[in-house]
Amino acid sequence: MDAVSREEFTKLFYSRQLMIEELGSVGQEKLSKSRVAVVGVGGLGSVCSLYLALAGVGYLRLIDQDTVETHNLHRQILYTPDDLHRPKAEVAAEKLRGQNPLVQVEVVAKKVDADNVGSLLANVDVVVDCLDNFQTRYLLNRSCVKLHTPYVFGAVMGLEGNLSVFNPPETGCLECTMHNPSNPQPQKVFGIIGASAGIIGSLQAMETVKLLAGLGSNLAGKMLVCDFRDMDFTVVPLPKNPHCQVCHS
Numbered sequence: 001m002d003a004v005s006r007e008e009f010t011k012l013f014y015s016r017q018l019m020i021e022e023l024g025s026v027g028q029e030k031l032s033k034s035r036v037a038v039v040g041v042g043g044l045g046s047v048c049s050l051y052l053a054l055a056g057v058g059y060l061r062l063i064d065q066d067t068v069e070t071h072n073l074h075r076q077i078l079y080t081p082d083d084l085h086r087p088k089a090e091v092a093a094e095k096l097r098g099q100n101p102l103v104q105v106e107v108v109a110k111k112v113d114a115d116n117v118g119s120l121l122a123n124v125d126v127v128v129d130c131l132d133n134f135q136t137r138y139l140l141n142r143s144c145v146k147l148h149t150p151y152v153f154g155a156v157m158g159l160e161g162n163l164s165v166f167n168p169p170e171t172g173c174l175e176c177t178m179h180n181p182s183n184p185q186p187q188k189v190f191g192i193i194g195a196s197a198g199i200i201g202s203l204q205a206m207e208t209v210k211l212l213a214g215l216g217s218n219l220a221g222k223m224l225v226c227d228f229r230d231m232d233f234t235v236v237p238l239p240k241n242p243h244c245q246v247c248h249s
Contacts, residue, residue: 010102014056027213028056032102034212035059035124039112039140041092042066043192044154045130046078047201048208052128053096055209059104060096062089063120065111075194112136117143126208128152130201134178141166141174145247150211150220154204157190161200161226164219164238165207168247171221172240176247196228 004012011018014028034057038049041064049060068076068083068091078095079088093105112120117139121127127144129151131137137153144151150167153174166173203224210218225234242248 006102013100013102017055022215023213027215030213031056031209032058034126035061036126036128036208036212037061037063037121037124038128038130039063039120039136040130040132041076041078041088042072042130042132043075043194043197044156044201044204045128046076046092047198048128048130048154048204049092049096050078050099051202051205052208053100053103053105055205056100057103057208057212059106059124061106061108061120061124062092062096063108063110063112064089064092065109075192075197077194077198112139114139118146121147121149124149126150126152126211128154128204128208130154130204137174142246145173152204152207152211154200156192156196156200158192159196159228161196161228163200163203163207163224163226164222165211167220172238172244173247176241176244177223177238193228199226199228 017023018025018028036052036057038045038060041049041062049062052060066088067085068079068088070084073079078092083091087109089107089109093107096103096105108120121143127140127149129137129140141151145168150165153164153166155162207218210216221238222235223238225236
């Protein structure tokens with residue numbers, strides 16, 4: 001960026017994106033002023049955060065307490081063997097700043113819990129859930145309902161994936177669809193092909209960009225169900241639960 005002004009670099013960097021009529025300079029400006037929290041920068045989050053940074057989302061808050069492990073590397077595209085045992089959020093932030101120096105990235109290397117979830121998700125326009133732990137997802141969901149913040153949900157397991165947008169009161173919430181058990185079972189470890197996470201993470205980024213820039217229609221109130229074995233993509237409605245104690249109390 002030393003050879004050109006920041007303004008010229010910005011125009012060149014986003015030139016192909018600015019050609020999209022529905023986005024244009026107005027939409028790009030919306031993205032540059034937007035703030036997004038990405039919770040989990042593993043298989044989904046590393047892909048999603050990369051595309052959000054490249055799209056020009058002005059501020060990204062990366063929340064993840066884990067370190068890079070060898071078994072992460074086949075699907076978590078921001079990391080290499082040189083990053084092993086370093087905090088994921090820290091490494092991811094370095095990579096994203098290198099990819100797009102126009103974007104501000106905040107590192108939060110903390111575990112999300114009931115005491116800090118509200119502060120960790122405060123002052124953002126969208127929360128993107130890239131986790132693999134449903135108990136933490138329920139914490140995010142409840143906080144997003146209280147904060148009135150749209151919540152982009154993504155999940156992947158093996159050769160299957162799901163994607164949705166929860167935004168009460170326009171829609172129900174995560175717990176309308178996936179009941180929070182009072183006695184949760186221990187978290188299971190499932191197999192996964194890296195490309196499956198890449199697809200869902202990319203779609204999460206796309207839904208987030210659409211929400212921020214006001215593009216098209218999003219998956220609010222619907223679930224995209226993906227079966228990668230046969231490339232079967234189905235959108236199913238997610239009706240509100242009038243008895244939900246989280247978003248209809």
